Amino acid sequence: MSYKDEFEVARLATRGPSIDRIRGLFDGPVTVAHNLHPPTLRPFGVGKIRIGRWIRPLLGLLYRCRRVRGTTLDPFRYGSCRQLERELIGWYEGIVSRLVSATEAGKDEAMLIRVAAAVDRIRGFEGVKEAAARRVRAEVEGELARGESASK
Incomplete structure (x- = not known):
């Protein structure tokens, strides 16, 4: 059994189509952004926020940390x-x-x-x-x- 969690969202955001490939689908300048709903902001009633391309390295790091999923090191386990x-x-x-x-x-x-x-x-x-x-x-x-x- 599996479920879509923050680690899986990070994988999808970093392992999906490249930014250059997405830009190639459109004419003119293209801005690629991610609309994310960070779990740390949920208690404050904050919904999805638009985050630019700068977040991709952090998402890549989160994806590489997926082995902590479900362990005491998992920062999302208490949600x-x-x-x-x-x-x-x-x-x-x-x-x-x-x-x-x-x-x-x-x-x-x-x-x-x-x-x-x-x-x-x-x-x-x-x-x-x-x-x-x-x-x-x-x-x-x-x-x-x-x-x-x-x-x-």
Whole structure:
């Protein structure tokens, strides 16, 4: 399982199309900027900010530091979204374990597939992802409860 975090955004910004290639797509002078939403500014209610080309070396450094992801050295680990993503991994592993047991018990295959696929609907950033996670978790738990009660 993977998720898009600050390290992945840095990879996409630095390993994507080169600035020269982007400029080649347009006539005349072109200014390339990144619209980023730094996690350090979120508590202050600051949304996305426009940052110029000067940020690319810093994003490259952040990308090269990706091995600290999830460790005590990860500067982003305390964010609510990162905590939710780590929690969702454990939750989904538990769901898969329950699904394996249900498959062995001969439960409704269509229901099991719906439950396994539900995690794909957890998308977005921050509040959007948190709302989707709440909704999908409730749906999955309800579906599993109905499946268990139907087999009794």
